[in-house]
Amino acid sequence: MFDVEIKYLRESLGREPTPTEEAIVSAEWSEHCSYKSSRMHIKKIPNKAPHVIHEDTDSGVIDVGDGYVITAHIESHNHPSALDPxxxxxxxxxxxxxxxxxxGTRPIAVLDGLHFGDISTDTHAAWLLGGAVRGISHYGNCMGIPNIGGEIGFDESYTGYALVDVAAIGFGRRDRLIHSRADPGDHVIIIGGPTGRDGVGGSQFASAQMDTQDRSAVQIPDPFMEKMVMEVILNVRPHLKALKDLGGGGLACALSETADSLKVGIEAHTDHIHLRDDTMGPDEIIISESQERMLAIVDDAGLAYVSQACSKFRVPVSVIGSVNDTGMLTVYHHDDVVASLSANLVANALFIEWMEEPATSPESAHTPPCDNIIPVLYDMLSTPDCADKRYIYSQYDHEVGIRTTKRPGMDASVLRLDNGRYLAVSLSSNPRHCMYNPYHGTMGCFEESCRNVTCAGARPVAMLDHLQFGSPEYPDVFWSFTESVRALSEYARYTGIPCIGGKVSLYNETDRGPIKPSPAILVLGLADTNHRPPPPANNDTILVIGDTHxxxxxxxxxxxxxYEGGYSPRLGIRTSMRNMEAARMLAGHDIFIHDCARGGLGMAVIRMCLEHDIGCRIDLKQISDTIPSHTTLFSESYSRYVVSVPQDKLNHTLDTLRGTETPYHMIGSFGSDTIAFSYNDYTYEMDRQKAYKIWSESLESMILHG
Known part of the structure; x- marks a missing residue:
């Protein structure tokens, strides 16, 4: 805690806090749990829409029709993953x-966003990546929940560190949601694994620069216990009055936040909690972040149902206290009061306002010339950013549950819902763009996820954000954060895509300095039809929707x-919305569309060729006759899509684009032995077999062999 917070706590209590009270407040007032630096800013992001259901839950909820809901949330485990991936x-x-x-919903999918140092030169970064992938695969596969995609990036600013973002999607009946409520006399219970010393102080650990190797702050996973806890909860949900995950801050945060949000008091007894280590003191018990635990509130009848279900699934359960009407959080240890705090005081940390100062951008007007494009394209294919990610997502089970209709690999993944509709999901991040311009870079991440969902023929209906930055105590870092919030607010407001949840993660830095601004944006889209366009084929015309700058x-x-320099991409919201609607209309007519993002047009077209074992011929002059050929290939301008149009659908496609006044360029066709790019009288040709070998083998080789 900062000095001003300690002073505020003492003045509010009128006395010195006990050791247990100080432990509780330190956990809840950590940046990780309280959002004390960010909460006034993130309130600016629009979160309302007719289909958004506002419940007091840990996840966002949207109505998808016919009495069904989707729940979604995104979190990170950066500091722990950097120690024990x-x-x-x-x-x-x-x-x-x-x-x-x-x-009260069943998880139906997981996605992950991973960012590490340059694994092509950093063996420690490769070790971190390999461990994180194994951890994600192990937990999801044991739970029987598909991992349907995500995104991965590499940058030297993550050297010695890791960003591990995890998102989850749930599905259920609206009338079976758990509506939080509590009455005096209700029981407070813990369902799940025992409480131990693992994860003690985890929230404080995640709220400071990572300059320790204390592995006690890292929790111990037990997916089989979680599977049983999940089945208990879903079996007894009609009998649960309130339910909360015991995550960051452990019981300290769960008890205080529950009591404050429900306007009740809670009396808790630490000696009633089932423990992994009986020598633990009350301070350790109350802030332990041991996993696979849920805090629930039940009445007498509900307690009987829960006890019976826990016995059936062999899940430990403890009655640790009761609800009262005092508004206080009172903690006992062997009949001694070790903490007596206003729940409102604990759950609402002081807002900390930091200085802002615009960050220095490396932007310039110059982009170096490229004398030989082909070697650069091969080099780009071999980078961990552009190489095939199949080695990673093949370790995940993405089909368990039989909902996945579009697998990871291209743009958005798609899930089948019980009401006959389809959910498209995409997660995007681009720290390089955000370093150059956090406003347009963040908006570009938002739009990229929307573009991916659109390519699946779905309409974006909701967004979740995860805002990851260095220490807010640096004015340029906090300015970058507020610029990202401004970008999300404006794009959400103009597009009507509400934010239904998210996470702010600050203090992501090591002794080398802060990470680059790394917002990750998850977008959900809905479609009434499972669109399965035919892949690119011989003689298909290649169009580019949008302009290249x-x-x-x-x-x-x-x-x-x-090279650092050049202009980073700028996004025009009206252009973005127009191009996106045109692309969605084409996708709805089963036209194959691919987002143009990292690596620019060159990587987008090459990837389409390599994924579908086909060549192409591209005339770069048809895209722009005002910028050089290499700039045309490598520019990462936003709001662009590559379209493969069969000849029998070409006229209809062009009519659609003209009718919506959407800019497009006919740049070539599929069907060739090579991947060829021409500009004026010169043609650059790539050998498809060589390109495929580089693209498909590079990432696995870097992870396994360095």
Whole structure:
């Protein structure tokens, strides 16, 4: 805690806090739990829409029709994963699944966003990535929940560190949601695994620069216990009056936040809790973040049902206290009062306002020339950012549950819902663009997820954000954060896509300095039809929707040639909405569409060729005759889509684009032995077999062999 917070606590209590009270407040007032630096800012992001259901749950809820709801949440486990990548990533999955369960819905999918140092030169970063992937795979596969995709990126600013974002999707009946309520005399219970010393102080650990190797702050995963806890909860949900995950801050946060939100008091007894270690003191018990635990409130009848279900599934349960009307959080240890605090005081930390100062951007007007495009394209294919990610997502079971209709690999993944509708999901991040311009970079991440969902023929209906930055105590870092919030607010407001949840993660830095601004944006889209367009085929015309500008700043191309400069992409919201609607209309007519993002047009077209074993011929002059050929290929301008149009659908496609006044460019066709790009009288040709070998083998080789 900061000095001003300690002073405020003492003045509010009128005395010195006890050791247990100080432990409780330190956990709840940590940046990780209280959002004390960010909550006044994130309130600006629009979160209302007719289909958004506002419940007091740990996850966002939207109505998808016919009495069904989707729940969704996103979290991170960055500090723990940087110490123990397997355990940190695995427990991150466990925590996000409990957030979905706490609403009374069954988890149906997991996604992950992973960011590490440059694994092509950093063996420690490769070790972190391998461990995180194994942890995510282990937990999700044991739970029987498919991992349907996500995103992955690499940058030197993550050296010695890791960003491990985990998102989860739930599905259920609206009339079976758990509506939080409590009455005096109700029982407070813990369902799940025993409380131990693992994870003690985890929230404080995650709220400071990572300069310790204390592995006690990392929790221990047990997916089989979580599976049983999930089945108990879903069996007894009509009898639960309130339910909350025991995550960051442990009981300290769960008890105080529950009491404050329900306007009740809670009396808790630490010696009634089932423990892994009987020598633990009350301070350790109250802030332990041991996993696979849920806090519930039940009446007498509900307690009987829960006890019976826990016995059936062999899940431990403890009655640890009761609800009263005092508004106080009172903690006993062997009949001694060790903490007596106003729940409102604990659950509402002081707002901390930091200075802001615009960050220095490396933008410039210059983009270096490229004398030989083909070697650069091969180099780009071999980078961990552009290489095939199949080695990673093949370790996940993405089909268990038989809902997945579009697998990971291209744009959005798609799930079948019980009411006959389809849910498209995409997660995007681009720290390079956000370093150059956090406002347009963040908006670009939002739009990229929307573009991916659109390529699946779905309409974006909700967004979740995860805002990850360094220490807010640096004015340029906090300015970058507020610029990201401004971008999300404006894009959500103009597009009508509400934010239904999210997470702010600050103090992501090591002794090398802070990470680049790393907002990750998850978008959910709905479609009434499962669109399955035919893949690119011989003689298909290739169109590009949207205009290409001289915007190579923060691009993969500049990263490959080790250059900082150039203009980073700018996003126009009206252009974005127009192009997106045109692309969605084409996808609805089963036209194959692919988002143009990292690596620009060059990587987008090459990936389509390699995924579908086909060549192409592209005339770059048809895209722009005002910028050089390499800029046309490598620019990462927003709001663009690559479209493969069969000849019998070409006229209808062009009529659709003209009718919506959407800019487009006919740039070539599929069907060739090579991947060829021409500009004026010169043609650059890539060997498909060589390109495929580089693209398909590079990432696995870097992870396994360094």
């Amino acid at each position: 397997f355990g940190g990533a695995a427990t991150g999955v466990g925590g996000i699944l409990r957030d979905i369960i706490s609403a 001289n915007e190579c700043g923060g691009s993969i191309y500049h990263d490959v040639i080790r």
